[in-house]
Amino acid sequence: MLTLRDVTAGYGHFTALWQVSLQVTRGEAVAVVGPNGAGKTTLLRVISGVIAPRTGDLVFEGQTLTGRPAHDIVAHGIAHVPEGRRLFPALTVLDNLKMGAFLPAARRHYAESLERVFALFPVLHERRQQRAGSLSGGEQQMLAIGRALMSRPRLILLDEPSMGLAPVMVLRLFDLIRRVREEGYTILVVEQNVRQVLKLVDRAYLLEVGRIRMEGRADELGEQDFVRQAYVGL
Amino acid sequence: MIDPIFLAEAAINGLLLGGVLALLALGLNLIFGVLDIVWIAYVDLVMLCMYLVYFLVMVYAWPVWLAGLAGLALGAGLGVGVHWLIITPILNSPPINQLLATGGLLFFLQSFATFLWTTDHRSVRLALPIVEVGGMFLSFARLVAFTLAILAMVGLYLFLTRTFIGTAIRAVSQDRGAMALMGASPQRVYTVTSAVGGAMAGLAAVLLSIQYSVHPHFGAAFGPITFMICVLGGLGNMVGAFIAAFILSEIISVGGVIWSTEMGYVIAFALFIVLMFIRPGGLLARRER
Numbered sequence: 001m002l003t004l005r006d007v008t009a010g011y012g013h014f015t016a017l018w019q020v021s022l023q024v025t026r027g028e029a030v031a032v033v034g035p036n037g038a039g040k041t042t043l044l045r046v047i048s049g050v051i052a053p054r055t056g057d058l059v060f061e062g063q064t065l066t067g068r069p070a071h072d073i074v075a076h077g078i079a080h081v082p083e084g085r086r087l088f089p090a091l092t093v094l095d096n097l098k099m100g101a102f103l104p105a106a107r108r109h110y111a112e113s114l115e116r117v118f119a120l121f122p123v124l125h126e127r128r129q130q131r132a133g134s135l136s137g138g139e140q141q142m143l144a145i146g147r148a149l150m151s152r153p154r155l156i157l158l159d160e161p162s163m164g165l166a167p168v169m170v171l172r173l174f175d176l177i178r179r180v181r182e183e184g185y186t187i188l189v190v191e192q193n194v195r196q197v198l199k200l201v202d203r204a205y206l207l208e209v210g211r212i213r214m215e216g217r218a219d220e221l222g223e224q225d226f227v228r229q230a231y232v233g234l
Numbered sequence: 235m236i237d238p239i240f241l242a243e244a245a246i247n248g249l250l251l252g253g254v255l256a257l258l259a260l261g262l263n264l265i266f267g268v269l270d271i272v273w274i275a276y277v278d279l280v281m282l283c284m285y286l287v288y289f290l291v292m293v294y295a296w297p298v299w300l301a302g303l304a305g306l307a308l309g310a311g312l313g314v315g316v317h318w319l320i321i322t323p324i325l326n327s328p329p330i331n332q333l334l335a336t337g338g339l340l341f342f343l344q345s346f347a348t349f350l351w352t353t354d355h356r357s358v359r360l361a362l363p364i365v366e367v368g369g370m371f372l373s374f375a376r377l378v379a380f381t382l383a384i385l386a387m388v389g390l391y392l393f394l395t396r397t398f399i400g401t402a403i404r405a406v407s408q409d410r411g412a413m414a415l416m417g418a419s420p421q422r423v424y425t426v427t428s429a430v431g432g433a434m435a436g437l438a439a440v441l442l443s444i445q446y447s448v449h450p451h452f453g454a455a456f457g458p459i460t461f462m463i464c465v466l467g468g469l470g471n472m473v474g475a476f477i478a479a480f481i482l483s484e485i486i487s488v489g490g491v492i493w494s495t496e497m498g499y500v501i502a503f504a505l506f507i508v509l510m511f512i513r514p515g516g517l518l519a520r521r522e523r
Contacts, residue, residue: 050414071415079415088404099405100416147416
């Protein structure tokens with residue numbers, strides 16, 4: 001479904017990703033794990049078109065999308081839930097979701113998508129008239145995911161969904177992401193909470209200082225000694 | 235002691251003036267809120283639209299309402315033109331360069347208008363009546379201008395809250411990058427914003443041209459007060475600008491009757507300076523955060 005081939009990318013003179021290749025198959029959940037500053041966020045930004053790669057290719061459902069701007073990539077079916085959620089804090093929950101359905105194709109199914117998102121996250125329905133900025137961290141993350149679903153994507157990119165959440169909330173959120181997955185979405189998630197995310201996904205890549213160091217099935221990767229010591233904390 | 239009737243009349247005139255000033259400030263504020271750029275030449279665009287209305291009505295004998303629509307359309311067109319020709323190339327430049335560019339446009343438009351149309355004051359002569367209400371004399375033109383300005387602001391409010399693109403405009407003013415992830419091309423949102431902001435300048439021009447005469451330095455007369463309103467309300471804050479417009483117009487109008495027009499402005503500007511010390515972010519700075 002998604003293929004990255006030899007992608008190098010960065011900001012100014014700084015290179016954050018070195019010849020990264022990665023693949024996601026339809027229906028899969030894939031994680032990219034690694035320490036702070038490994039280039040995980042940059043990787044998602046390249047996929048969603050926030051930054052253009054310097055070299056390499058980005059192919060999604062058979063189409064080359066390399067270097068397309070972000071607003072164009074969404075239209076192709078990739079939704080990005082960015083780091084720090086990036087909600088519109090002064091807008092209501094409902095208006096935030098509305099903005100998720102900004103594209104004409106998504107707008108046509110607005111009512112239906114809204115119903116689906118409210119079924120997944122009933123708390124958003126309760127709080128639909130509140131300002132997004134007044135929600136708790138967990139609710140904000142749900143809204144960010146719900147907003148992404150409103151564009152009717154086939155692939156969802158999640159950047160550190162557990163960031164800044166209390167441990168109980170992290171568990172709940174991962175359960176919810178599991179349910180999103182069961183709805184048939186393909187997921188590519190970047191996480192620092194390695195132990196939890198490996199329970200969620202099928203496969204994982206380990207990214208270190210901008211390079212893919214390892215890849216494999218989630219259960220196998222979790223068994224690797226050095227992954228356990230460095231990231232899982234066992 | 236001043237006759238209370240005069241004071242009441244001044245207060246109502248202040249209210250009527252405030253409506254048009256609020257319209258001007260809201261247009262400028264809308265653009266600032268989304269693009270983070272202050273169009274220094276905003277009121278000079280108003281001046282151009284006033285010339286159009288003047289020529290259409292006085293020279294080509296168009297009906298006022300049709301000339302008004304033309305003024306509105308010219309405003310929207312100028313808004314888009316300014317965005318594409320002047321703002322787009324410098325969108326990511328330091329703010330000082332952006333100010334200089336739109337400031338340069340101001341001098342260009344002033345000189346251009348002087349060159350083409352000389353410094354004569356020209357006014358649209360409409361035989362609009364004076365209305366007497368309870369011993370007060372009110373200009374019908376001002377009443378019409380106020381009513382239309384309020385209607386336009388209600389329309390703007392509905393546009394910004396009820397439509398997808400209007401909500402997107404508010405969203406972009408909160409987070410430019412996130413809106414691109416929703417599929418909205420930033421350039422498209424900016425263009426729509428500039429067109430709406432420009433159309434408001436056009437409408438303000440129509441409403442001003444039935445009350446004031448136009449000349450190349452019209453921008454210098456109404457520009458500073460428009461910026462003051464925006465800053466006093468909190469730059470980018472629509473509700474703040476709306477309230478600030480009425481505060482300043484009341485001071486100017488009532489102060490003008492008690493002392494003199496100049497004194498009204500002196501008090502308004504002095505109050506502005508004092509308020510800027512007390513609330514540097516504007517009257518409603520806290521609420522919109």
